[in-house]
Amino acid sequence: MKTLTSAVLALLLANGWTCALPQTKIELKLSHFSPSTHGIHTDFIEPWARELEQRTKGRVQIKIFDGASRLGNPARQLEQVLAGAVDIAHGMQGASPGRFPRTEIIEMPFLTENADVATRILWTMYPKQFKEEYAGVKVLALHAHNGGLIHTRDKKVARMQDLKGLRLRSPSTAINKMLSLLGATPVGMPPGQVFINLKGGLIDGALFPWDGARAYRIDEVAKYHLDARAYTLPYYFVMNRRKYQALPAEVRKAIDETSGDALIAHFAAWWNKWDQAGVEMAKKRGNLVTPLNAAERERWAGAVLPATDKFLGEVEKLGVKDAREIYAQMKKLNKQLSTPPAPR
Numbered sequence: 001m002k003t004l005t006s007a008v009l010a011l012l013l014a015n016g017w018t019c020a021l022p023q024t025k026i027e028l029k030l031s032h033f034s035p036s037t038h039g040i041h042t043d044f045i046e047p048w049a050r051e052l053e054q055r056t057k058g059r060v061q062i063k064i065f066d067g068a069s070r071l072g073n074p075a076r077q078l079e080q081v082l083a084g085a086v087d088i089a090h091g092m093q094g095a096s097p098g099r100f101p102r103t104e105i106i107e108m109p110f111l112t113e114n115a116d117v118a119t120r121i122l123w124t125m126y127p128k129q130f131k132e133e134y135a136g137v138k139v140l141a142l143h144a145h146n147g148g149l150i151h152t153r154d155k156k157v158a159r160m161q162d163l164k165g166l167r168l169r170s171p172s173t174a175i176n177k178m179l180s181l182l183g184a185t186p187v188g189m190p191p192g193q194v195f196i197n198l199k200g201g202l203i204d205g206a207l208f209p210w211d212g213a214r215a216y217r218i219d220e221v222a223k224y225h226l227d228a229r230a231y232t233l234p235y236y237f238v239m240n241r242r243k244y245q246a247l248p249a250e251v252r253k254a255i256d257e258t259s260g261d262a263l264i265a266h267f268a269a270w271w272n273k274w275d276q277a278g279v280e281m282a283k284k285r286g287n288l289v290t291p292l293n294a295a296e297r298e299r300w301a302g303a304v305l306p307a308t309d310k311f312l313g314e315v316e317k318l319g320v321k322d323a324r325e326i327y328a329q330m331k332k333l334n335k336q337l338s339t340p341p342a343p344r
Contacts, residue, residue, distance in 0.1 A: 147229025
C-alpha cells in the first residue's frame with residue numbers, strides 16, 4: 001500500500017497536480033518590546049501580521065509576543081531574531097550597543113524634527129550606507145519617532161539657562177552629550193523606571209517624544225513640557241534572513257509586498273497619531289506646553305555642535321571612517337525632504 005501511495009503521489013506531481021495536495025501551514029513568531037495597548041502593537045504590528053495571513057490565504061500564521069511576554073525584552077530583540085528564537089522582531093538600534101553605529105548617526109541633536117523626514121532619511125540611505133549593519137536579517141523597515149521633548153516636574157524650561165543643574169533622564173549616548181553641553185545632568189534609565197524616579201524627585205525630568213510621555217505616564221508627574229524637537233531615535237523591523245529565504249516564493253512575495261516602501265509610507269501618520277494622543281492627555285491634565293522658539297532653538301543647536309563632533313569621532317573609532325560624510329548626507333536629505341516642492 002505504501003508503494004502504491006508513493007507511485008500515485010509521484011504521478012500527481014509529474015502531471016502538475018500540486019493543487020490537489022494540502023499545503024503545510026507556516027507559523028512565524030514575531031516579537032516586540034511595546035505593550036499590547038501601544039499603537040506600535042495595535043496600529044502597526046497586529047494589522048501587518050493579519051494582512052500577511054490574509055495575503056497567504058491563511059497558510060501563514062503569525063504568533064505575536066508583545067513587551068509583556070517572555071520574548072519582550074527590548075535588549076534582546078535583535079539577538080532573538082538572529083538566533084532564530086523568533087522569526088521577526090521590532091526593536092531599537094540603541095538597545096544593541098555598538099551594533100548600529102552608522103544608523104545611530106540619525107540621533108544627532110537637532111538633525112531632524114519629525115518622523116516623516118527621519119524615517120525617509122533612514123530608508124533612503126539604508127541600501128548603500130547602512131546595509132552592512134544588518135547582516136543575518138532581512139530588513140522589512142527602518143523608522144524613527146517625532147522629535148523628542150523635555151518634560152520637567154517642577155520647573156518650566158524655555159531657555160538654555162533653565163536647564164542648568166537639572167537631572168534629566170536621557171535616552172541615548174548622543175543625547176547625554178547634548179544635555180551636558182546645555183547645562184543639565186544626563187541620567188541613563190530604562191523608560192519603565194522613569195515614572196517612579198520622577199515622582200520621587202530622584203530626577204527632575206525626562207526626554208521622551210509625546211507618545212512615550214503618555215505610554216510611560218510621564219505626563220502624570222511632569223507638569224511642564226518643552227516642545228524642543230531636539231532628537232529622534234531609530235527603530236528596526238527585521239526578519240531572520242535564513243528563515244525568509246527558506247519560505248515558498250509566494251510567501252516571500254507577500255512579505256515583500258507588505259514591507260519596505262509599502263510599510264515606510266505609514267510611519268509618519270502613525271507617529272503623529274500616537275503623539276497627538278500624548279499632547280491631548282497632557283493638556284487635559286492642565287500641564288503647560290511651551291514651544292522652543294526659533295532663536296532659542298538656533299542657540300541650542302550651536303551650543304551642542306561639540307557633542308555632535310565628539311560623537312562622530314567616537315563612531316569613526318569604531319571603524320566607520322565615513323561617519324562625517326553620513327552625517328552630512330543626513331543633513332542634506334533633511335533639508336531636501338523638509339522643504340515643500342516648488343509649485344509648478
